[in-house]
Amino acid sequence: MAKEEQDKILNEVTESEYKYGFVTDIENDDIGKGLNEDIIRMISAKKKEPKFMLDFRLKAYRHWKTMKMPEWAYLDIPEIDYQDIIYYSTPKQKAKLESMDDVDPEIRATFDKLGIPLDEQKILANVAVDVVMDSSSVKTTFKEALAEKGIIFCSFSEAVQDHPDLIQEYMGTVVPIQDNFFAALNSAVFSDGSFVYIPKGVRCPMELSTYFRINAENTGQFERTLIVCEEESYVSYLEGCTAPMRDENQLHAAIVEIIVKDNAEVKYSTVQNWYPGDKNGKGGIYNFVTKRGICEGVNSKLMWAQVETGSAVTWKYPSTILKGDGSSSEFYSVAVTNNHQQADTGTKMIHIGNNTKSTIISKGISAGKSNNSYRGLVKVSKNCEGARNFSQCDSLLLGDKCGAHTFPYLEIGNQSAKVEHEATTSKIGEDQIFYCNQRGINTEDAIGLIVNGYAKEVINKMPMEFAVEAQKLLQISLEGSVG
Amino acid sequence: MLSIKNLHVSIEGKDILKGINLDVKPGEVHAIMGPNGAGKSTLASVLAGRDLFNVTEGEVSFQGKDLLDMEPEDRAKEGIFLGFQYPIEIPGVSTVNFMKTAVNEHRKYKGLDPLSASDFLKLMREKKSLVEIDSKLTNRSVNEGFSGGEKKKNEIFQMAMLEPKLAVLDETDSGLDIDALRVVANGVNKLKTRDNATIVITHYQRLLDYIVPDVVHVLYDGRIVKTAGKELALELEEKGYDWIKEENGK
Numbered sequence A: 001m002a003k004e005e006q007d008k009i010l011n012e013v014t015e016s017e018y019k020y021g022f023v024t025d026i027e028n029d030d031i032g033k034g035l036n037e038d039i040i041r042m043i044s045a046k047k048k049e050p051k052f053m054l055d056f057r058l059k060a061y062r063h064w065k066t067m068k069m070p071e072w073a074y075l076d077i078p079e080i081d082y083q084d085i086i087y088y089s090t091p092k093q094k095a096k097l098e099s100m101d102d103v104d105p106e107i108r109a110t111f112d113k114l115g116i117p118l119d120e121q122k123i124l125a126n127v128a129v130d131v132v133m134d135s136s137s138v139k140t141t142f143k144e145a146l147a148e149k150g151i152i153f154c155s156f157s158e159a160v161q162d163h164p165d166l167i168q169e170y171m172g173t174v175v176p177i178q179d180n181f182f183a184a185l186n187s188a189v190f191s192d193g194s195f196v197y198i199p200k201g202v203r204c205p206m207e208l209s210t211y212f213r214i215n216a217e218n219t220g221q222f223e224r225t226l227i228v229c230e231e232e233s234y235v236s237y238l239e240g241c242t243a244p245m246r247d248e249n250q251l252h253a254a255i256v257e258i259i260v261k262d263n264a265e266v267k268y269s270t271v272q273n274w275y276p277g278d279k280n281g282k283g284g285i286y287n288f289v290t291k292r293g294i295c296e297g298v299n300s301k302l303m304w305a306q307v308e309t310g311s312a313v314t315w316k317y318p319s320t321i322l323k324g325d326g327s328s329s330e331f332y333s334v335a336v337t338n339n340h341q342q343a344d345t346g347t348k349m350i351h352i353g354n355n356t357k358s359t360i361i362s363k364g365i366s367a368g369k370s371n372n373s374y375r376g377l378v379k380v381s382k383n384c385e386g387a388r389n390f391s392q393c394d395s396l397l398l399g400d401k402c403g404a405h406t407f408p409y410l411e412i413g414n415q416s417a418k419v420e421h422e423a424t425t426s427k428i429g430e431d432q433i434f435y436c437n438q439r440g441i442n443t444e445d446a447i448g449l450i451v452n453g454y455a456k457e458v459i460n461k462m463p464m465e466f467a468v469e470a471q472k473l474l475q476i477s478l479e480g481s482v483g
Numbered sequence B: 001m002l003s004i005k006n007l008h009v010s011i012e013g014k015d016i017l018k019g020i021n022l023d024v025k026p027g028e029v030h031a032i033m034g035p036n037g038a039g040k041s042t043l044a045s046v047l048a049g050r051d052l053f054n055v056t057e058g059e060v061s062f063q064g065k066d067l068l069d070m071e072p073e074d075r076a077k078e079g080i081f082l083g084f085q086y087p088i089e090i091p092g093v094s095t096v097n098f099m100k101t102a103v104n105e106h107r108k109y110k111g112l113d114p115l116s117a118s119d120f121l122k123l124m125r126e127k128k129s130l131v132e133i134d135s136k137l138t139n140r141s142v143n144e145g146f147s148g149g150e151k152k153k154n155e156i157f158q159m160a161m162l163e164p165k166l167a168v169l170d171e172t173d174s175g176l177d178i179d180a181l182r183v184v185a186n187g188v189n190k191l192k193t194r195d196n197a198t199i200v201i202t203h204y205q206r207l208l209d210y211i212v213p214d215v216v217h218v219l220y221d222g223r224i225v226k227t228a229g230k231e232l233a234l235e236l237e238e239k240g241y242d243w244i245k246e247e248n249g250k
């Protein structure tokens, strides 16, 4: 009976609807399916890119052709036909937006519905937003206000036009094109994303946020984000994502590169809520992401905070190269999988500089028939003295048809390193739920309370508005999952 | 207010309650005593709606409503409170957040608006002093790492917050030191009105010195085999349960 009860709640939680699943009816300009050098030339031409950019893409493509999709992850992915994907699709609208009024009303309506007003007056005053729909950036807010401080916050495409020297200097330095299969693919066909540049000594006065939306059918999204923080600067950057419900799977392969110089600090928060597929595992986004930052300067800091609730498949390991002496990095993650979702996620902390420090807090929550894996590497290089790492990987199970797995890897090349690892696995107990019930709290809310309590350590690291959204999302994505 | 008729309950095919009859009126205090394994906690759990147990026969009505037909959370909001024999730990969930959710769910059920943060904190302060519970406890996650006695105190604190019509306190006295016992019993007494009722399950007559029962029942082998005034508790203390067992043919 305990089991029946749990199954009942599990079903309830798993059967909730994905509320961002609508499709916007707008005309798209795409280049047709398929991938070859001509397509890449076409993408580059459409974006009026300088030659260095086309060369970069072609080099990446040629390398990608020699590579195979990685198979080491604990994921069961059907074969992907890379010729059956549209690599470039953009909402048709005027080439250059002068004001809000130029944004297609349908697109504005879409983002209003998602709770992201593009109108600067309506936006919370401390968040600047760049909005990317399918392959293009639609609108960046507060650009002028930021420019006064010398901060550049614009779409990647704009940056290629307006700041080619910066792009050329930094792009591909943290995630080289040959890094991995999906990184090479992204480097060949990437569409749009955000570019952030914080000059020396500047604290960015507001949160910078990019909102990614896949709308068009059969289209892959390949965004690219580059953040450069000069000495003594600071920025907090947020990223959110959604996609319509579609029966076929859609590919998303992104790259994020972050460069943090002396005494600078970057906080990078993600709420990933791509369409996870329906409760029978049909549809959903395949999410293959390479995110990496380098703490290049002394005492530089990089924090990753992520709440991952979406995607049919997630393959993602935000990583930090701790190169500068005394640099530090933290990774806080909550990954929820439900129904037939699969996630293989974690981080890599590469200690190179002396007295570098890293912290990893990973909280996996599995429900339904899903599989949730943590995969993390802590590497201390030979000449790195005094490295410290603390890792904690917890798994929470709802029901007994889901799986949680932990794959921690250690490569310690220097005896002075101190590395600690803790791991726990727990289940939401029927007795905990009953205890809440007895106080008047229904099962759904009880699970929300328990799960948010479990994930609190991570959520607390997120900026306020994001934390609130993340909490709701956790509850919604587990709705119907315990019974 | 509570009327139990011929209640039979089993778990995994094993009969545990074998025809319980019990009537509780507003303003009354009932004590239920009985040897280990007699079915006291089972009775309390069934009233609260734990579906681990199967009700195979009988009826329970609470304020005129069919209790067995209600979800556990609705029973709670109708006014049934169970003080758990073994309170559950909920790591990461703060007592404040937990109680706020619970109190507001109760209010919603009654058609009231949720309490504002400041009103809620005021209510908490008031109830904390009533049951003399330390803020050090209520600032922590629900029951996490609490000592046995602290957990019991926390149950009474929650009871004070929720102001139930019928409180079923399952061995709330066990594990309490002498001072704590008095504090907890005082709390229960202060919460007593003419309209609410209490069922205390206990092994010790000592508690009944503080919380004076109107009726004492002996539950033995799934049945209520004896019902009398509070002097019965003294008799049990003195003689143990052997004579009850003999009277009932064992």
Ligand SMILES: Nc1ncnc2c1ncn2[C@@H]1O[C@H](COP(=O)(O)OP(=O)(O)OP(=O)(O)O)[C@@H](O)[C@H]1O
Pocket (backbone or CB within 6 Å): B011, B012, B016, B034, B035, B036, B037, B038, B039, B040, B041, B042, B043, B052, B085
């Ligand atoms: N989940 C369960 N599975 C199997 N048997 C159970 C379960 N819960 C209770 N029982 C059995 O039911 C009987 C009554 O248990 P219950 O907890 O109601 O006793 P009690 O009167 O409260 O005893 P105590 O004074 O020790 O608290 C016992 O024999 C117990 O082993």
Ligand SMILES: [Mg+2]
Pocket (backbone or CB within 6 Å): B040, B041, B042, B085, B170, B171
């Ligand atoms: Mg008991």
